[in-house]
Amino acid sequence: MNLTRAWEILKDNGFKKTDKRELILKMFAETDKYLTARDLLDVLKKDYPGMSFDTIYRNLATFVELDILDETEMQGERNFRMHCESEHHHHHFICRECGNVKELPLCPMELLGESLPNFEIEAHKFEVYGKCPDCSVTS
Amino acid sequence: MNLTRAWEILKDNGFKKTDKRELILKMFAETDKYLTARDLLDVLKKDYPGMSFDTIYRNLATFVELDILDETEMQGERNFRMHCESEHHHHHFICRECGNVKELPLCPMELLGESLPNFEIEAHKFEVYGKCPDCSVTS
DNA sequence: TTTCTAATTCAAAATCATTACGATTTACAT
């Protein structure tokens, strides 16, 4: 997802263009990694000392609601990332060292078959964690 | 995992038999569901008003460390459950309504193939959420 | 452009899960 598309969605849903929102979205546009509310605040406080958690969290919620951001939960923290626009559904490897993300082409749900008859499936989570080649010590 | 085996492991690792540990383990032995620290405290406070968070959390950490319990994170809370002793690795469907759990026979890691060359894989998470047949409103 | 109004922001406090601490009690090997 790029910034232009993100603002299109916001406009379409009646949200205003504010500099705080621009800063937050720019941070996501510039990285591939998952970011926490604190990551954002720490950086943005430099330029906008008044930036508060309220602003961060409310906007993150808005962005997730509008599918501009994806959210996942890792070690007790909510992590956010620009929503993937890949043609088809996929999952991620997440590097615990640098936070970088790699797409995994498969989705286990396709392989469930009739494992869950009469179950109402609402969601699923599949993530792989470890070290990417750059962070893996090959010595 | 049954209580006898759990105590075997604790003994082997030099942990003492305390009534608090017994109560906590009994709660896990009696249910199939994932429980939170609060679930445990709320119940155990009835019989042991003095029961404190310290006791709960320290013991949960110990049990997870010793593979007596499994841990997962759902909606911002850590959830615990008796460790599965099934012959082979598997994953779970978790009912968001009643908390009951159903084993899923597959593990997506087997299907990764060479998707992650030179990546150091440390962990993975695969869970399916929804409503079990009992909780699904079939009207 | 000026005005209006709802949306947004700020700053601080509340909440919730989790962790930590010093004092006391307990399990269990000797």
Added chain:
DNA sequence: ATGTAAATCGTAATGATTTTGAATTAGAAA
């Protein structure tokens, strides 16, 4: 029975997140 390390208690601290209420601001309408 006793000594000692381990475990527990009661409570306070921490850290992430959410909420609140007053002040500010963006964007639409006149």
